[in-house]
Amino acid sequence: MPETAPLSDLRWTRGYTDPAWIRRFMLQGRELSPSRRVWRGQGPARPLPRAEADLDALDVVTTDAGTLKLPDLFAAAQTDAFLVMHRGQVLYERYPHGAEAHTPHFNASAAKSYLGLVAATLAHQGVLDRTATASAYVPELAGTAFGDARVQDLLHMGTQVSYAGRPFDKATEAQRYHAVIAPQLRPFGYSGPTTIREHLLTARATGAPGKGFRYENGNVETLAEVLRRVTGLTTSALLSDQLWARMGAQEDAYYILDSDGVEAACGGFSATARDVARLGEMLRCGGAVEGRQVVPEEVARTIASGVPDGYPRHVRFPAAPPASPATLSYHDLWWILNDSYGSYMASGIHGQRLFVSPGLDLVVVHFGSQVMSPTVPPVPLVQAFVRIGVHLNS
Incomplete structure (x- = not known):
C-alpha cells in the first residue's frame, strides 16, 4: 500500500488548486496564524463619497473565448471584492462570494508596494x-x-540569489518561504530555516546586485528588516505610523507573523478593499487626503516615472511566459504599466490588485481567489480596469 502523503503536502497542493481553500485562506488567514494589527489610528475614517454607476453590461475585455462583461470576469477571476473609484467617488462595489466590506482580505504581494511607499518616504x-x-x-x-545589496537594489528586485546552495527556482523558493513562516506547510522531514531572518542568512549571491531584475521575496523581507532597524518600530507600527493612521483608514489591517514575531512583509498583509482604495486615492491625489499631505508629493508623483539609471526599463510580470514581451517597469516595488495614462499598480498572487491611473482619474481594487495553474488561463484584469476608466471618461 503506498504511503499516505503528509497532510502538510496535501494542504499546500490544495492551496493552488482549490478556489474554496484559497478563499478561506485569503479571508481567514490572519486567524490561522499569529498576526499583529496595523492600527487605523484615532481619527475619523476618510469619507468615501458614492455615485453608483451600472457597469455590469459593459464589455470590459475580449479574449479568445469571447467578450467578457464584469460578471463574467468575476467568475473567471474568482473575485472576492471589486471596487471602482472615479474622481474621488465610489461608483461600483461588489463582493461576489459573500465577503463583507469590513472583512480584511489578504493582499499577497501587493503588500510589497505599500512597504516600498514607506521606504521611499523615509x-x-x-x-x-x-x-x-x-x-x-x-x-x-x-x-x-541581500546584505551586500544596496537599499536601492532591494527596492528594484536587483539581486541575484540562491538559497542554501539550491539553484534558484521561483516556484520552489515561494514554497520554501511559506514553509518558513507557516509550520503547517512544511514538507515531511523539513529541516530548513524556521524564521524569516534565518532564511535570509542562507542567501548567497550568484551575480552582482543592481545588474538585472529577479522578482524575489527576500528583497522585501530584507528591506523590512532595514526599516525596523532604522525606525525602531515593528513593520505593523511603521505602516500604521506612515500610512494607515494618517490616510483615514476605517479598519485595522493585519500582518501574519513568523515564530520570531516578525511580520511577513512581502505578502502577509490583510486589509479591506475600501481601505486599499483609500490608499490608492491618496496616491492618485499626489499623496494628499483632503488637502493634507500623507506622503511627499514627489514620492507619489514619481512612482510611475522614477526608475533610476542602471535598472532594466522593461521587465515581465512574474507569471508571464518567458517569450512574452517585456513591457512593464518596476520602481520602488510598484509595477509601472507604461501606458498613456501614467498607470501603476500593486499586484499579488491569486488576483490581488490596487490599480491607480492618474490620467483616467481612476482607482480600482480587486481581491480574488483564482487558481494559479498552467491549465487555468490568466485573467486580463488590467485590460478590464483600463476599459472601465476609458468608459467613465468618455
Missing part, C-alpha cells in the same frame, strides 16, 4: 540612505546576497 525625508548596503543597517547580513 528616503525622501533623509531617514534612509538608498545607496547604503543592507548590512550597514543589519550587520549580521554581511556576506549574504
Whole structure:
C-alpha cells in the first residue's frame, strides 16, 4: 500500500488548486496564524463619497473565448471584492462570494508596494540612505546576497540569489518561504530555516546586485528588516505610523507573523478593499487626503516615472511566459504599466490588485481567489480596469 502523503503536502497542493481553500485562506488567514494589527489610528475614517454607476453590461475585455462583461470576469477571476473609484467617488462595489466590506482580505504581494511607499518616504525625508548596503543597517547580513545589496537594489528586485546552495527556482523558493513562516506547510522531514531572518542568512549571491531584475521575496523581507532597524518600530507600527493612521483608514489591517514575531512583509498583509482604495486615492491625489499631505508629493508623483539609471526599463510580470514581451517597469516595488495614462499598480498572487491611473482619474481594487495553474488561463484584469476608466471618461 503506498504511503499516505503528509497532510502538510496535501494542504499546500490544495492551496493552488482549490478556489474554496484559497478563499478561506485569503479571508481567514490572519486567524490561522499569529498576526499583529496595523492600527487605523484615532481619527475619523476618510469619507468615501458614492455615485453608483451600472457597469455590469459593459464589455470590459475580449479574449479568445469571447467578450467578457464584469460578471463574467468575476467568475473567471474568482473575485472576492471589486471596487471602482472615479474622481474621488465610489461608483461600483461588489463582493461576489459573500465577503463583507469590513472583512480584511489578504493582499499577497501587493503588500510589497505599500512597504516600498514607506521606504521611499523615509528616503525622501533623509531617514534612509538608498545607496547604503543592507548590512550597514543589519550587520549580521554581511556576506549574504541581500546584505551586500544596496537599499536601492532591494527596492528594484536587483539581486541575484540562491538559497542554501539550491539553484534558484521561483516556484520552489515561494514554497520554501511559506514553509518558513507557516509550520503547517512544511514538507515531511523539513529541516530548513524556521524564521524569516534565518532564511535570509542562507542567501548567497550568484551575480552582482543592481545588474538585472529577479522578482524575489527576500528583497522585501530584507528591506523590512532595514526599516525596523532604522525606525525602531515593528513593520505593523511603521505602516500604521506612515500610512494607515494618517490616510483615514476605517479598519485595522493585519500582518501574519513568523515564530520570531516578525511580520511577513512581502505578502502577509490583510486589509479591506475600501481601505486599499483609500490608499490608492491618496496616491492618485499626489499623496494628499483632503488637502493634507500623507506622503511627499514627489514620492507619489514619481512612482510611475522614477526608475533610476542602471535598472532594466522593461521587465515581465512574474507569471508571464518567458517569450512574452517585456513591457512593464518596476520602481520602488510598484509595477509601472507604461501606458498613456501614467498607470501603476500593486499586484499579488491569486488576483490581488490596487490599480491607480492618474490620467483616467481612476482607482480600482480587486481581491480574488483564482487558481494559479498552467491549465487555468490568466485573467486580463488590467485590460478590464483600463476599459472601465476609458468608459467613465468618455
